Amino acid sequence: MRAMRWLGLATTVLMTVSLYLIFVEVPTEREMGIVQRILYVHAPAAWAAYVCFVLVAVGSVAHLWRGSEHGDRVALAAGEVGVLMCTLNLVTGPIWARPIWGVWWTWDPRLTMTVIMWAIYVGYVMLRAFGRDDDGVARYAAVVGITGVLAIPVIRVSVRMLQGMHPAVTTTREGGSGMADPTMRLTLYLSGIAMVLLAAWLVMLRVRLEALHRSAAVLRRDIEYGLE
Amino acid sequence: MRAALAIFRKDLRIEWRTRESLSTLVVLSVLLVVSLAMAHDPTPTEAARLAPGILWATVIFTGVLVVQRSFLVEREHDCLATLLGAPIDPAAIYVGKALGMLVLLVAMQVVVVPLVSIMLRVPVWGVLPELAVVLGLGDLGFAGLATLFAAMTARLRVREMLLPILLLPLLTPVLIAGVKATEAVLEGGLPAAGEALGVLVAFDVIFVVAGGLLFPFVVRD
Numbered sequence: 001m002r003a004m005r006w007l008g009l010a011t012t013v014l015m016t017v018s019l020y021l022i023f024v025e026v027p028t029e030r031e032m033g034i035v036q037r038i039l040y041v042h043a044p045a046a047w048a049a050y051v052c053f054v055l056v057a058v059g060s061v062a063h064l065w066r067g068s069e070h071g072d073r074v075a076l077a078a079g080e081v082g083v084l085m086c087t088l089n090l091v092t093g094p095i096w097a098r099p100i101w102g103v104w105w106t107w108d109p110r111l112t113m114t115v116i117m118w119a120i121y122v123g124y125v126m127l128r129a130f131g132r133d134d135d136g137v138a139r140y141a142a143v144v145g146i147t148g149v150l151a152i153p154v155i156r157v158s159v160r161m162l163q164g165m166h167p168a169v170t171t172t173r174e175g176g177s178g179m180a181d182p183t184m185r186l187t188l189y190l191s192g193i194a195m196v197l198l199a200a201w202l203v204m205l206r207v208r209l210e211a212l213h214r215s216a217a218v219l220r221r222d223i224e225y226g227l228e
Numbered sequence: 229m230r231a232a233l234a235i236f237r238k239d240l241r242i243e244w245r246t247r248e249s250l251s252t253l254v255v256l257s258v259l260l261v262v263s264l265a266m267a268h269d270p271t272p273t274e275a276a277r278l279a280p281g282i283l284w285a286t287v288i289f290t291g292v293l294v295v296q297r298s299f300l301v302e303r304e305h306d307c308l309a310t311l312l313g314a315p316i317d318p319a320a321i322y323v324g325k326a327l328g329m330l331v332l333l334v335a336m337q338v339v340v341v342p343l344v345s346i347m348l349r350v351p352v353w354g355v356l357p358e359l360a361v362v363l364g365l366g367d368l369g370f371a372g373l374a375t376l377f378a379a380m381t382a383r384l385r386v387r388e389m390l391l392p393i394l395l396l397p398l399l400t401p402v403l404i405a406g407v408k409a410t411e412a413v414l415e416g417g418l419p420a421a422g423e424a425l426g427v428l429v430a431f432d433v434i435f436v437v438a439g440g441l442l443f444p445f446v447v448r449d
Contacts, residue, residue: 064442064445112400116397116400117397119393119396119397120394120397120398122393123390123393123394123397124394126390126393127384127390127394130384130385130386130389130390131384131385131386131390136383137384139445139446139448140380140381140383140384140446142445143376143380143442143445143446144377144380144394146438146442147373147376147398147435147438147442148398150434150435150438151398151400151401151434154401154427154430154431154434155400155401157401157427157430158400158401158404158405158427159400159404161404161405161408161423161424161427162404
């Protein structure tokens with residue numbers, strides 16, 4: 001509880017600072033103009049999504065090998081928050097792409113990668129929602145969580161065989177120029193940390209909600225049996 | 229390993245007597261090839277360019293639909309519970325089941341590849357061994373992953389809907405690398421397909437091993 005409160009506080013502070021930087025402080029990009037600022041939400045959302053998906057796998061492994069209930073709840077929560085972050089990334093991307101590339105969507109490797117990854121974890125969340133009444137759904141979800149994270153690197157390599165045009169922003173590899181302006185770099189990385197903290201906080205809240213949910217279910221059953 | 233082969237033989241025998249999965253696979257794949265070709269309405273030159281994509285989309289979609297059956301057979305009369313009660317490694321069940329799926333996929337392709345070749349005018353005769361390597365690698369990864377997931381969704385209430393949703397995104401590497409490798413093989417033989425073949429091999433190794441390791445957790449009650 002204590003840790004959660006501190007995390008909530010840190011997230012709020014950092015998010016506020018990051019919003020100030022994004023909307024007030026950071027210089028407007030010379031060629032793209034104002035729309036480039038969307039990057040400071042777009043990229044952090046992707047990073048947070050990746051963190052969440054790795055967390056799904058970690059929780060899944062803990063649940064399968066150790067029978068950890070907590071691991072299962074973490075995986076569930078991280079799956080949902082990951083889908084949220086991935087959706088945020090997929091929505092902001094086209095808004096930027098339309099004025100810059102002239103199209104909402106293209107079958108670029110990174111775009112394909114993200115939409116496929118999104119589909120994997122939407123499936124994961126659906127499995128958990130639809131399978132709620134089935135026994136062993138936590139085990140099945142854990143299997144999906146582990147195969148999902150194993151598939152991500154293979155999918156990454158395979159989509160590279162498609163034709164690409166997505167800019168590489170932070171690296172100088174893949175034809176990217178790197179980010180020259182220090183304020184821009186600061187804003188991007190700080191927004192990244194803020195977004196990851198936000199995701200972590202949401203995951204913790206969701207884990208707690210699920211724990212309460214499950215103990216409420218147990219209590220309800222006890223009461224029903226007690227009344228008979 | 230002997231247990232795996234016994235399960236494999238049993239599945240083949242059931243299949244041979246009913247021919248339900250095989251006939252469904254073949255007819256469905258023919259329909260898909262025809263539908264996809266019609267939808268594109270290609271000129272002769274376009275047709276050849278579309279062929280690898282149509283071939284792989286057909287293989288993956290029909291495969292996803294049919295793999296479900298392999299575990300539904302076991303649900304009748306609670307066969308899976310009996311199999312699990314037998315003093316054999318659950319991984320042997322996985323291997324036997326995956327081998328059965330592999331044979332079905334290969335049998336389906338024996339029909340679909342000539343069909344695609346004739347209908348979309350791609351000469352495959354000269355590169356048949358190379359094409360077989362590409363298809364075989366794709367089938368292996370498909371069977372490895374699909375068998376694991378079919379075992380899982382066969383036990384759920386909403387299985388028919390969930391299996392394709394869970395499998396299709398994970399099968400992306402097979403689709404992309406399969407298409408790219410087939411294109412390369414049709415144009416310049418196996419060496420040109422190096423990168424795509426690498427992806428297929430990596431996919432096979434990862435998901436056959438992961439399948440064998442995770443399968444016992446799926447069927448354990």
